[in-house]
Amino acid sequence: MSRLPDSHIGYIGLGADGRPIERYYGWNPFGFGCSNCHDGICGTRGVKCWASQLAKRMKCPQCRAFVPHFHAERLEQPLHTKAPGIALVGFQSDIGDEGRAMEDVFRVLEATGRADHHTYVFLTQQPEHLAWVCKEWTVTAMPNWWWGLTVHDQEDFDAKWPAFRRIPGHKWVSHEPAQGPVDWAPALADESVTGIIIGHDRNRGAKGTEDWDRLYECQGVWIRAGRMSYLKQQWAWDGRFVKADGTDPADCLPWSLPPEATR
Numbered sequence: 001m002s003r004l005p006d007s008h009i010g011y012i013g014l015g016a017d018g019r020p021i022e023r024y025y026g027w028n029p030f031g032f033g034c035s036n037c038h039d040g041i042c043g044t045r046g047v048k049c050w051a052s053q054l055a056k057r058m059k060c061p062q063c064r065a066f067v068p069h070f071h072a073e074r075l076e077q078p079l080h081t082k083a084p085g086i087a088l089v090g091f092q093s094d095i096g097d098e099g100r101a102m103e104d105v106f107r108v109l110e111a112t113g114r115a116d117h118h119t120y121v122f123l124t125q126q127p128e129h130l131a132w133v134c135k136e137w138t139v140t141a142m143p144n145w146w147w148g149l150t151v152h153d154q155e156d157f158d159a160k161w162p163a164f165r166r167i168p169g170h171k172w173v174s175h176e177p178a179q180g181p182v183d184w185a186p187a188l189a190d191e192s193v194t195g196i197i198i199g200h201d202r203n204r205g206a207k208g209t210e211d212w213d214r215l216y217e218c219q220g221v222w223i224r225a226g227r228m229s230y231l232k233q234q235w236a237w238d239g240r241f242v243k244a245d246g247t248d249p250a251d252c253l254p255w256s257l258p259p260e261a262t263r
């Protein structure tokens with residue numbers, strides 16, 4: 001029986017009681033692989049693809065080759081994992097990959113229905129294909145699905161938003177690495193968009209690396225619109241999560257899944 005492994009990706013959630021959510025799982029039915037990767041660089045905005053670096057350590061030859069493929073033997077991992085948690089789905093690939101068989105996406109969505117005691121967080125850079133799959137299969141949104149879109153700057157937002165908004169269900173935005181200002185008005189006008197995670201570009205000398213004022217302003221736009229907003233580098237680990245200036249997490253408005261998502 002194969003269970004979900006712990007996720008070591010640093011998406012931090014606070015539960016309704018203000019304490020960190022402890023059970024984050026990684027679920028990779030798509031293994032490692034993405035047709036958007038070219039020599040270790042993401043084709044979307046020219047940023048380094050960390051997943052392609054990690055893939056070199058994998059046993060599976062297709063994972064090592066970093067091509068889209070499917071690990072059907074992992075489909076029931078959420079079902080065999082009894083402790084409810086938040087499963088980050090396919091963060092080492094892209095569920096919206098145009099090179100991915102539509103049936104495989106659907107089999108993954110079906111598997112979430114057989115294990116609906118978990119919350120599922122998805123993230124894509126390629127919403128066009130995903131929106132098409134959802135339309136073709138007349139996918140009905142589940143309350144425990146959270147669709148994420150990576151957006152780097154305005155041009156990126158303009159290209160991706162029209163397709164992403166057609167995906168049914170709760171949505172959120174990952175603005176990481178943040179490479180330029182974005183007018184978020186269309187996203188904030190959409191009630192299905194619940195929040196944003198903001199992270200600066202940590203590559204030294206990269207576009208937007210030191211533009212902290214812009215990141216704080218971005219965070220403020222989402223907070224003023226009443227949405228969840230989490231600026232990654234504000235947080236530190238000190239036996240528990242604290243703001244980098246030492247204040248208590250409960251005193252600020254971090255990224256968090258709402259209470260109903262953290263049953």
Ligand code: SF4
Binds near residue numbers: 048050
């Ligand atoms: S979309 Fe994600 S997995 Fe694919 S190349 Fe870009 S960063 Fe890597």
Ligand SMILES: [Zn+2]
Binds near residue numbers: 030062
């Ligand atoms: Zn593989």
